[in-house]
Amino acid sequence: MxxxxxxxxxxxxxxxxxxxxxxxxxxxxxxxxxxxxxxxxxxxxxxxxxxxxxxxxxxxxxxxxxxxxxxxxxxxxxxxxxxxxxxxxxxxxxxxxxxxxxRMTHVRDIDLASNTMTVEAGLVLAVAQQVADSAGRLFPLSLASEGSAQIGGVLATNAGGMAVLAYGSARDLALGLEVVMADGRVWHGLRSLRKDNTGYDLKDLFIGSEGTLGIITAAVLRLFPKSVERVTCIAGIKELERAPAFFARVYERAGPMLTAFEILPRLGVEFVLKHGSRTRDPLSTPYPWYLLFEFSSPRESDEPRTIAEGLLGEGIEADEIADAAIAGSLTQTQELWRLRELMSEMQKHEGGSIKHDVSVPVARVPEFIVRANQLVELMIPGARPVPFGHLGDGNIHYNVSQPPGMDKAVFLANWEALNAAVHEIVLDLGGSISAEHGIGRMKRDLLPHAKDAVALELMHxxxxxxxxxxxxxxxxxx
The missing domain is CATH 3.30.43.10 (Uridine Diphospho-n-acetylenolpyruvylglucosamine Reductase, domain 2)
Known part of the structure; x- marks a missing residue:
């Protein structure tokens, strides 16, 4: 710079x-x-x-x-x-x-009647979840980095995470903000109103602005009923093209009970099994792809499990999925989610990894992955794509691990060229080059190519x- x-x-x-x-x-x-x-x-x-x-x-x-x-x-x-x-x-x-x-970690207020809590920006996300839980409520934002990520940061980047499908991203979970402006003035926008139609929604400008417009110092966050029933499922699929049809089936039937729907490649699962702890193969037979999804309900009821069992049977009968299992205990649930949560971290053990955080329409996820995989093989023969992420909202973390035996520095030198090529596919499919990680330094120079000229002018x-x-x-x- x-x-x-x-x-x-x-x-x-x-x-x-x-x-x-x-x-x-x-x-x-x-x-x-x-x-x-x-x-x-x-x-x-x-x-x-x-x-x-x-x-x-x-x-x-x-x-x-x-x-x-x-x-x-x-x-x-x-x-x-x-x-x-x-x-x-x-x-x-x-x-x-x-x-x-x-240092700014205070919980300023919990209002159970309004289902909100007001917290300072330095509060760690996992602590915010615990505070809500202790109050008998749920704060649903969940990320692999939740043990370190802070509320101000997740708002400044409009973080997404596992539960976007049911609860939305960070933007959807904040009702009000306190922000310090560049000149030192403070915008006191800590309001807990669900309806406030008094002009421009200033908070939405700061959320996702990556600290370029002001510093978020506190936020009013939405709380939800705690999930009493939680049913976690894993399904193996032979062909990626079948995943959107099964997702549509599950979403239509389960509605708001469907709180997560993730896709995992076999290679990524093998990385986690090889390098992670407290993990096990999810099904008796390996499959090229896995679907990890979860149903939740705030009521004590057999409904989530009944729906899950019915959908798995229908999916197998329709040949959308090949095999499936339902977690039978909290330990099994944790083991299944560790496959997803460790997927990015475990790639470090396989050498260099070139990463993409993109989104495309859900129905076009298989097309994107197939085209991107073909491109990777042409550009870096032997490289190992590890596409995973939030199939339910079309957000795929398209990571590429280096070929075995290749020099790491030589591989990583392909970062910008591979990013540009993959992003061309994303844009061709009507997608976004940044689904939830933001722009930062890495994608700043790509933004003019991906963003409408009028939008860029307004942003400046x-x-x-x-x-x-x-x-x-x-x-x-x-």
């Missing part, structure tokens, strides 16, 4: 002023101590920073941005550092300041209006 003429390296006086806002114990200037904040978990992006600040309140965040805006200092907001497109990592100049929200105007000096996460998304 070239330095913006509006931005400047922080002076010693500015750094000292920023440190005073949070206190020396909550400011990191040592390069070694800053390291965990400057590298993302896949090790694709490594940045530098002038310092890392850990504010403990909205007022401190506001003071930081007011100071930075006046001094024209670039700010990189960061949550749990679980992002997959480099949006939370500073560039290599060393002139940017990372603002970590990790919004950015200029909200952040005229360009201090918020510069060089990301746009």
């Amino acid at each position: 070239s330095e913006s003429p509006k931005l400047r390296p922080p002076s010693r006086d500015t750094i000292a002023a920023l440190v005073r806002i949070v206190g020396e114990e909550h400011a990191i200037t040592d390069e070694a101590d800053m390291a965990p904040y400057l590298t993302e978990w896949r090790d694709r992006y490594r940045g530098k920073a002038a310092l890392v600040l850990k504010p403990g309140s909205t007022e401190e965040v506001a003071a930081i941005l007011a100071c930075a805006n006046a001094a024209r200092i670039a700010i990189v907001p960061q949550g749990g550092n679980t992002g997959l497109v480099g949006g939370q990592i500073p560039f290599e100049s060393g002139h940017e300041v990372v603002v970590s929200l990790e 105007k919004i950015k200029a209006s909200f952040d005229p000096n360009g201090i918020l996460n510069p060089g990301k998304l746009l």
